[in-house]
Amino acid sequence: MTTTPASFSDLDLPAALLTALTEVGYENPSPIQAACIPPLLAGHDLLGEAQTGTGKTAAFALPALARLDLAQCRPQVLVLTPTRELAIQVAEAFQKYAHHLPGFHVLPVYGGQSMVVQLRQLKRGAHIIVGTPGRVMDHLERGSLVLDGLRTLVLDEADEMLRMGFIDDVEWILEHTPAERQTALFSATMPEPIRRVAHRHLREPQEVKIRAATSTVATIRQRYWLVRGVDKLDALTRILEVEDDFDAAIVFVRTKTATVELAERLEARGHAAAALNGDMTQGLREQVIERLKNGALDIVVATDVAARGIDVPRISHVINYDIPYDTEAYVHRIGRTGRAGRQGTAILFVAPRETRMLKAIERATRQPIESIALPSRDAVADRRIAQFRLQVVETLKNEDLGFFMDVVNRIEEEESFSTHEIAAALAFLAQRERPLQIEESGRGWDIATAAAAAPGAKAERAPRENRDEILARRRAFSEGMLMRYRIEVGREHGANPKEIVGAIANEGGIEGRYIGQIHLFDDYSTVELPRDLPADLLGAMKRIRVRQRALQIRPLSEAEAAALPQRRPPAARDTRPRNDERAAPRKHGKAPAGKGFGDRKAAGQFPPRRKRGE
Structure with missing residues (x-):
């Protein structure tokens, strides 16, 4: 491949995938994507040597999706990953790229998750399976995962699977997949055991070798904060307030919708902020950049595509509110500051499951990224x-x-x-609009009381309220202190009580002890809150969003409360002993009858496996 495609549209990808790529902010293919997508689309086997963070997930996910037969809801693609965290990330990437593919279903399977849940999901069917070797073997032996229709198999981070002792399991799986499958193997390094696997199981593979050549300007100070759930907005506003050298900032998010929502919420908190995204006309974009240059704006919330080429001298900070998909995007983002020898600051928000990308960014930028604690109230x-x-x-x-x-x-x-x-x-x-005294948050704890934990560290669990407090709250409702309110988000929107409590406590400033029972219905929910909430507070709470929906909270009338559907009591637990194949001891080496692979279906025999931990 002597020429690099200028855009994804040059790679013969379906229109549905191109639309999804535009929506997530992908502009041009990275080197590994440009090198891998054409041969994989053509059906060739591939041996790829590339570091984490170079964009290789899209390099194998996009051609796999392009070759799917959506009419057949059975496993056509199997991706093996070394860890459950990576399995989840890869599954989410498939879901994102397949946003416009009707009926598409991807299923991650890994150890530590309920086997019963996975069995149920496998029975419903999935086009793509992403899993760890041990759990995939479990399902193959049970016969719950049938790969007769497998077209593509991907080994992601093969050297990591070798280091963790999974390489024998990987070979076992490879031996029990259809011989005519397409295989892609990706590894950061190519030790001899990996090359032997490639030689045995890949058919005349095309080889791609990509070295990440990214680096950053030495004048940029890089820091990260380990995200704690719903507190990203609170964290952002605190950081913006206390940074000594703050002048102006670009805040990067992943989607166009998020630019508008975050800019509006920052404006509501007193910051001069505006959105910048690809849906805006060129004239509007130029106006935003001009306002940033002349000091009329201090914060621009942007997507990767919209921010390309911005060179505004007063940008002192780049804040990655959403972590980028690959290291190249990170380097492009933080390059908006620290220009022409000036000092700049880059701050990265990292969710616990995104720490792998953090390490990849450190390797690619050749600079350590220091953790930070949030400023206290x-x-x-x-x-x-x-x-x-x-x-x-x-x-x-x-x-x-x-x-x-x-x-x-x-x-x-x-x-x-x-x-x-x-x-x-x-x-x-x-100071009424920007109080000098910051009141206690509705959570009852301060997100800045603990320093930023090391990646993978678990936050200390808040003490559970005791029975007396629960009874006191129920008495408060019976005595008329609480009443029911209706909110316009329910089960069909994916809402759960924890999210609703978090949103009301964090955004509405109502302490958790004043939030009573929450009842979820299909398209709405009810929540018990103090009676006679102030009108201005209710107005602010109407705009609070859960699952991208405004709560539109309002009090329930007595007639509406009386007409609510009755909640069914929980079913009695069946204490009878189970009598199915999952309760019986499983014998390694033999699958249930009628659940084999191709010519091996009649025999139903599997080589013995060596048990490993996930």
């Missing part, structure tokens, strides 16, 4: 007080205050208040 309050004091001093020095002095003197004479009391009242009025 006290630190934010101190910064606001310092800024307020500076504004007052500058006003006293530079403005003619004669008229206002007369107003204060008149109040002092007519109302018998001291000058200090009047000044305090004026300070209160001036």
Whole structure:
């Protein structure tokens, strides 16, 4: 391949995949994508040597999706990964790229997840299976995973599977898949055992070798914060408030919708912010960039595609609100700051399951990324007080205050208040939109009380409320302190009580102890909250979003409450002993009758396996 495709449209991918790529912000194929997609589309086997973070997931996922027969809901693609975290990430990538493929289904299978759940999902059918070797073997032996229709098999991070001791399991799986399958093997390095596997199981593979040649400017200070659930917006606003050298920032998110939503929420918190995405006309985009240059805006929330080529000298910070899909995108993002020898700061929000990408970014940029703890409420309050004091001093020095002095003197004479009391009242009025005193959050704990944990560390679980507190809350409802409210999100939207409580507590500032029972229905839910909530609070809570839907909260009338569907009591537990094949001891080496592979179907025999932990 002597020429690199200029865009994904040059790679003969279906229109549905191209639309999905545009929506997630992919502009041009990375080197490994440009090299791997054409031979995989043509049906060739492939041996790829590439580091994590170079974009190889899309390199094998896109051609696999392009060759699917959606009418047949049985496993046509099997992807083996070394860890459950990677299996989940790869499955999510398939789901994202297949957004416009009707009826598509991908299923991750890995150890540690309920076998009963996986058996049920496998029975329903899936086009693509992504799994760890041990659990895939379990399902093959049970006969719950049948690969007679397998077209493509991908080994992702084969060297990592070798290091973890899975290579024998991988070969066992390869031997029990159809011989006419297409096989793609990806590995960061090519040790001899991996080459032997490739020689035995790949047919005249085309070889692709990609070395990540990305690096970053030495003037950029890189830091990361380990994300804690719903607190990303709170974290972002705190960081923006206390950064000493903050002038302007680009905040990167993954989707066009997220640019608008986040920009609006930042504006509601007093920041001069605007969205920048591909749906905007060129004229509007130029206006946003011009406002950023002249100081009318301090924050631009952008997608990767929309931010390409921006060179604004005052950009001091780049914040990766959503982690990028590959290391090249990260390098392009943070390149918006630290230009022409100027100092810049890059901050990355990393979810616990995204720490692999964090390590890949460190390898690609050849720089360590330091963890940070969020500023506490006290630190934010101190910064606001310092800024307020500076504004007052500058006003006293530079403005003619004669008229206002007369107003204060008149109040002092007519109302018998001291000058200090009047000044305090004026300070209160001036800071009402941006309080100098930050009240306790509705969560009951401060997201900044613990330093950023090391990747993989678990946060300490909050103490569970005791039975007396639960009973007290129920008594409060019976005594009329709480009432039911309706919110416009329910089961069919994927909502759950934990998300609803988190949204109301974090965005509405209502402490958890004042949130009562939540009942989920199909297209709406009810929640018990304090009676007679202030109108301004209700108005703000209407805009709170759960599962991308505004809550539109409102009190339930007595008639509506009486007409609510009755909730069914939980079914009695069946204590009879189970009598199925899962309860019986499983014998390695033999599958249930009628569940074999091709010519081996009649024999139903499998070579013995060596048991391994996941």
